[in-house]
Amino acid sequence: MPTLDTKSISSVIQMQYVIEWQIEKLRDKLKSNLLISSFAITLICASSLPASANGEIAEVVARFRGCDYFIADGPNGLYVLEWYGGYDPDVGDRLYGAISSYGMKDVIYLPSELVGRVWVEDYMESETAALDEIADHCN
Incomplete structure (x- = not known):
């Protein structure tokens, strides 16, 4: 088996x-x-249905005032994402999408069914690496 x-x-x-x-x-x-x-x-x-059957569910764990970047925690570690439109997530929101590759992605926020667009800046990050990435993009 x-x-x-x-x-x-x-x-x-x-x-x-x-x-x-x-x-x-x-x-x-x-x-x-x-x-x-x-x-x-x-x-x-x-x-x-999501555009990709290989999507992941991740939870928003950090937002940063005055910055469009945020951190989500999912099955491939931490994801550094940049908000590009649609629903603007809060800490605790869950999102579904093909976020385990770089680039522009459409996502669905669960369970609200709201949609959004994010740029996947990085994924498979440790906490330190994710925060360093945020420091590079957010002043």
């Missing part, structure tokens, strides 16, 4: 959370007596 490593288990749990969250949102819409056809439900599900 094959065994799963910790990263695989974490990915499965994250995707399960996103799917359960989407199902709950659909149930809420149906309870509101909205008449939605099965075609419309399919479209809603497809449009609310």
